[in-house]
Amino acid sequence: MKEYKTSQIRNVALISHNGAGKTTFVERALFNTGATTRMGNVQNGTAVMDFEEEEMARNSSVAAAIAPIEWRDHKLNILDTPGFADFIGEVNAALRVVEGALVLVEAVAGVEVGTELVWHAAEQQNLPRVIVINKMDRDNVRAQRALNSVRDNLKGNFVPLQLPIGEGPSFKGVVDLLSMEARLGDKDERSPIPPDMVEAAEAAHMAVIEAAAEGDDALMEKYFEEDTLPDEDIVRGLKLAMQQGLCVPVLYSAPQAGIAVVPVLNAIMRLFPAPDEVGPFTAVAANGDTVEHPVSDSSPLAAFVFKTREDPYGKMSYLRVYGGVVESDSRVWDANADSEVRVGSLQLLRGKEQIPIPRLHAGDIGAVVKLGETGTNDTLCDRGRKLKLEAIQQPPPIAQVAIHPVSQSDVAKLSQSLNRLVSEDLTLHWHTEQATHETILAGMGNTHLEIAVKKAQQKFGVNMTTSVPLIPYRETITRTAQAEYTHKKQTGGAGQYARVFLRVESLDDDAGFEFASEIFGGSISAPFVAATEKGCRQALDAGPIAGYPVVGVKAIVYDGKEHPVDSKEIAFQTAGREGFKKAMMEAGPIMLEPIYMVTITVPSDNMGDIMGDLNTRRARVLGMDQDGTKSIVRAEVPLAEMQAYSADLRSMTQGRGVFSMVFQNYGRVPSHMQEKIAAEARARREEHNTH
Ligand SMILES: Nc1nc2c(ncn2[C@@H]2O[C@H](COP(=O)(O)OP(=O)(O)OP(=O)(O)O)[C@@H](O)[C@H]2O)c(=O)[nH]1
Numbered sequence: 001m002k003e004y005k006t007s008q009i010r011n012v013a014l015i016s017h018n019g020a021g022k023t024t025f026v027e028r029a030l031f032n033t034g035a036t037t038r039m040g041n042v043q044n045g046t047a048v049m050d051f052e053e054e055e056m057a058r059n060s061s062v063a064a065a066i067a068p069i070e071w072r073d074h075k076l077n078i079l080d081t082p083g084f085a086d087f088i089g090e091v092n093a094a095l096r097v098v099e100g101a102l103v104l105v106e107a108v109a110g111v112e113v114g115t116e117l118v119w120h121a122a123e124q125q126n127l128p129r130v131i132v133i134n135k136m137d138r139d140n141v142r143a144q145r146a147l148n149s150v151r152d153n154l155k156g157n158f159v160p161l162q163l164p165i166g167e168g169p170s171f172k173g174v175v176d177l178l179s180m181e182a183r184l185g186d187k188d189e190r191s192p193i194p195p196d197m198v199e200a201a202e203a204a205h206m207a208v209i210e211a212a213a214e215g216d217d218a219l220m221e222k223y224f225e226e227d228t229l230p231d232e233d234i235v236r237g238l239k240l241a242m243q244q245g246l247c248v249p250v251l252y253s254a255p256q257a258g259i260a261v262v263p264v265l266n267a268i269m270r271l272f273p274a275p276d277e278v279g280p281f282t283a284v285a286a287n288g289d290t291v292e293h294p295v296s297d298s299s300p301l302a303a304f305v306f307k308t309r310e311d312p313y314g315k316m317s318y319l320r321v322y323g324g325v326v327e328s329d330s331r332v333w334d335a336n337a338d339s340e341v342r343v344g345s346l347q348l349l350r351g352k353e354q355i356p357i358p359r360l361h362a363g364d365i366g367a368v369v370k371l372g373e374t375g376t377n378d379t380l381c382d383r384g385r386k387l388k389l390e391a392i393q394q395p396p397p398i399a400q401v402a403i404h405p406v407s408q409s410d411v412a413k414l415s416q417s418l419n420r421l422v423s424e425d426l427t428l429h430w431h432t433e434q435a436t437h438e439t440i441l442a443g444m445g446n447t448h449l450e451i452a453v454k455k456a457q458q459k460f461g462v463n464m465t466t467s468v469p470l471i472p473y474r475e476t477i478t479r480t481a482q483a484e485y486t487h488k489k490q491t492g493g494a495g496q497y498a499r500v501f502l503r504v505e506s507l508d509d510d511a512g513f514e515f516a517s518e519i520f521g522g523s524i525s526a527p528f529v530a531a532t533e534k535g536c537r538q539a540l541d542a543g544p545i546a547g548y549p550v551v552g553v554k555a556i557v558y559d560g561k562e563h564p565v566d567s568k569e570i571a572f573q574t575a576g577r578e579g580f581k582k583a584m585m586e587a588g589p590i591m592l593e594p595i596y597m598v599t600i601t602v603p604s605d606n607m608g609d610i611m612g613d614l615n616t617r618r619a620r621v622l623g624m625d626q627d628g629t630k631s632i633v634r635a636e637v638p639l640a641e642m643q644a645y646s647a648d649l650r651s652m653t654q655g656r657g658v659f660s661m662v663f664q665n666y667g668r669v670p671s672h673m674q675e676k677i678a679a680e681a682r683a684r685r686e687e688h689n690t691h
């Protein structure tokens, strides 16, 4: 592939609700531009972009993939993203490294929840957007209804740059409102505007000019004087208006049949800014200063790793260059790891295909294998000019599973494979839950987690089973109490003796543990006070009700007794531990459970069902908001009630609801539930001990 300068590059992400035809669009673009000789198909697993095993099995994308499309002396780096909400992490990564987003709206369904989700993600990055009303050839398409759905559900000044010629199976092409001619069929043939559309086209053309004039004051003046604008000015004005968020062009396409795909490629090339047209990039220098440099080959080197993928050939790091030129077979500095890394041979990626290239210019996107310790979000730079680019923002996880390695060899490989999984996917997290001794994998939904587990099997050969995680309860007390404990052992040899008087006081439920001594006059000496504290701390791992960690307690040793010969530190540890448990039992012990702040967004029609359902989940509703046709509820809900929420919400709303959840605090378990939970925990422990 030929080398392209920064100004000839366009980086765009295709984003949409699940299944709006993103991958098919890219397959068509690859085929049309001669990059492939047969058009790939999502359904039969031949799509260049859906090359992961899981994608072929599901006939749907699960990861972002890149297609460099050579088009009229430009290179369009198109990032095809997955539409399924579980993979929003891939969308966020793609949006971070592009200058524009093509938002596909399925022509029959109109705007869907996933459309809104990715729309907001692109909006947060201030990216210029184009709407493509897609799959125009489907039965029952009503183009006007689709456009209305865009206007009703998304915020923006939506300006059609085309009029569709026919709709549904009779979709033939589009009227291009810039050149004022028709583009027909899969050969994109030029033809005059159909006579019955001339009038509508004239009116729509004026609307385009007006939108363009708003992009720039000078253009607006020129437009007022001359009542029209030359073509180059219209494109320039639209581009400026898009960058200021003043205008969102609307196009129509049917990529499966290949109709009106070329005009979309033209729009990408003409309307989205080149990487050097969006102003300088911002980075943090070694001294902590924020610095700016133009996106240019002559700026200091700054290449951002936005994705990492385990490939049969090794670790593949996806790079976006902001400043300077990355050369094959060079040495660069990883500013985050603060170490030198060797760049082997650089590649352009087309799906999984690797095209070796000598260098990657500022603004371009490529990949490199086996980049040492470098991970996603790291910046590669010059050793002498260290620069760090801002990390990709990802949402907190909303689903969890407990994972159990199957065999002894799986146990041995577990943590290493989990580390590799999470380094490939920054919306995936794992930890060992101290309260339940379970290994927890957390992510963006059940499908996300299922795929991660499969990946561990397929890519790393680790077999594991999953289960619904146990809730990591805590135990605490509700009042002050005291206890006295004497530890005495005087059977032959050296004896042991320790006596302590302890008081426990309740702290905030989310506080940890505190210890104090009120020993005056030396009834126990300092080393034994310390040993008593150590004993109390030993008791924190397993509380007296059901063996969960103890929080929110202050223990005070206020008296005691020691023996000149038989008192030893170990004796005071035992007395501290047992005395603490005894005092806790007297202090109204209760169980605490994790409470999450949950935000649920659903079509307003579903609101009644959602509220009714929340009632059964012990939720405390904090507020409700209306946003267009959507309702948003915020509620505090115990984790124990949220275990299967993503599936439940999907079935309550036919997939039209979304939610997020963030840990908030520990709350009290209602007393009528406590005994049952405690009994189950004890039974589990007994079963565990007998095995
Ligand atoms: N009628 C019609 N069907 C299409 C068109 N484009 C795609 N499809 C079909 O729509 C389905 C989804 O297409 P994809 O290209 O996988 O959509 P996607 O947006 O990549 O889907 P995700 O990656 O799952 O979000 C497939 O069955 C395609 O064959 C089109 O132009 N017309």
Ligand SMILES: [Mg+2]
Binding pocket: 022, 023, 024, 050, 060, 061, 080, 081, 082, 083
């Ligand atoms: Mg896809």
